[in-house]
Amino acid sequence: MNLKFRKKINFTRPTVNRMNITEIQKSKINSIDFDTLAFGQTFTDHMLICRYREGKWQTPEIIPYQPLTLDPSSSVFHYGQAIFEGMKAYKDDQGETWLFRPEENFKRFNRSSKRLQIPEFPESYFFEGLNKLLYLDNQWIKSGEGNSLYIRPVVFASQASVQASAANEYIFMIICAPVKSYYSGSEINVVIAEEYSRAANGGVGFAKAAGNYAAQFYPTTQALKNGFQQIIWTDADTHEYLEEAGTMNVFFRINNTLITTPTSDRILDGITRKSIIDLAKHKGIAVEERPIKVAELKEAHKAGTLQEVFGTGTAVVVLPINSFSHGGETFSLPKETPVANELKNSLLAIQYNQSEDPFNWRRAIV
Numbered sequence: 499m500n501l502k503f504r505k506k507i508n509f510t511r512p513t514v515n516r517m518n519i520t521e522i523q524k525s526k527i528n529s530i531d532f533d534t535l536a537f538g539q540t541f542t543d544h545m546l547i548c549r550y551r552e553g554k555w556q557t558p559e560i561i562p563y564q565p566l567t568l569d570p571s572s573s574v575f576h577y578g579q580a581i582f583e584g585m586k587a588y589k590d591d592q593g594e595t596w597l598f599r600p601e602e603n604f605k606r607f608n609r610s611s612k613r614l615q616i617p618e619f620p621e622s623y624f625f626e627g628l629n630k631l632l633y634l635d636n637q638w639i640k641s642g643e644g645n646s647l648y649i650r651p652v653v654f655a656s657q658a659s660v661q662a663s664a665a666n667e668y669i670f671m672i673i674c675a676p677v678k679s680y681y682s683g684s685e686i687n688v689v690i691a692e693e694y695s696r697a698a699n700g701g702v703g704f705a706k707a708a709g710n711y712a713a714q715f716y717p718t719t720q721a722l723k724n725g726f727q728q729i730i731w732t733d734a735d736t737h738e739y740l741e742e743a744g745t746m747n748v749f750f751r752i753n754n755t756l757i758t759t760p761t762s763d764r765i766l767d768g769i770t771r772k773s774i775i776d777l778a779k780h781k782g783i784a785v786e787e788r789p790i791k792v793a794e795l796k797e798a799h800k801a802g803t804l805q806e807v808f809g810t811g812t813a814v815v816v817l818p819i820n821s822f823s824h825g826g827e828t829f830s831l832p833k834e835t836p837v838a839n840e841l842k843n844s845l846l847a848i849q850y851n852q853s854e855d856p857f858n859w860r861r862a863i864v
């Protein structure tokens with residue numbers, strides 16, 4: 499075992515010492531075919547649940563994965579006060595489980611909550627709950643290439659009231675889904691948005707707010723009908739500047755320089771994005787965080803200096819894009835994506851505890 503790579507999660511006190519745990523009678527794991535998993539449709543045996551009422555978060559509980567009972571007037575159904583996170587646990591070949599920069603997910607969870615007027619969740623509850631949950635459901639985390647456990651923390655307004663104001667009751671949950679690598683092998687053709695927008699200045703684009711995704715489903719379904727797997731969003735004012743995709747930040751490699759748009763209140767501050775920036779710089783690759791216009795992308799394509807376009811996100815890690823379309827015209831991208839591949843492999847090697855971790859990103863589950 500690679501002890502020198504080991505880093506433990508440090509919890510902030512006070513810790514949860516009376517967490518109630520109800521274990522399942524019998525695991526359903528033997529009924530699951532791990533080779534044919536569809537993304538996010540199979541869940542592990544347990545879940546974490548914690549309720550907010552009377553002005554405070556109650557003691558978290560781990561219970562068998564099960565449906566919830568909610569009042570029809572529950573505020574989330576009417577006003578969408580809900581945010582979530584997406585993170586992954588990886589198992590190395592020695593059977594140890596690792597998280598990747600989970601503190602960043604936790605901080606972003608509370609940044610999103612704050613913007614949606616949801617009470618912030620205590621750090622010790624989050625990490626101690628997650629640690630216990632991953633301990634109980636550890637057999638669901640498979641080692642080997644492409645295998646991981648997708649972890650979905652979520653919080654929503656559960657108060658029984660159709661009054662249009664911030665709720666006074668919430669439910670926090672963590673559910674987990676074993677996954678294979680996303681989109682593996684398939685072509686990714688994207689369309690650059692010219693009509694619809696994802697986010698606006700002063701809005702909630704930077705938050706993982708549930709409504710951001712609901713608002714994308716209609717345009718994304720239209721795009722799918724036209725043969726595009728994803729939309730690259732542009733700025734809402736002019737549609738001239740490239741922003742990000744559905745659940746991915748986007749990088750463009752032009753003239754050997756990686757370019758990605760700066761984060762703002764419209765852009766999700768992706769953990770994969772910032773890790774890729776650090777890794778690329780570490781490897782001596784030039785990186786620019788600056789606004790980039792659709793026109794610049796098209797010119798680079800014409801000049802033959804556009805080398806790669808790829809998306810980054812926890813689900814996909816790094817996803818090379820095969821073509822983009824704009825103004826009814828399609829622009830094919832080079833088949834070879836050496837920088838995307840190299841960065842992806844380096845990141846995966848850190849995530850799976852197969853390499854040094856020069857940035858101290860990896861956390862062992864204990």
Ligand SMILES: *Cc1c(COP(=O)(O)O)cnc(C)c1O
Nearest residue numbers: 745746747766768769770811812
């Ligand atoms: C989650 C998400 C990303 C990627 O963030 P990661 O932290 O890298 O997973 C990018 N854009 C949007 C809109 C997202 O929701």
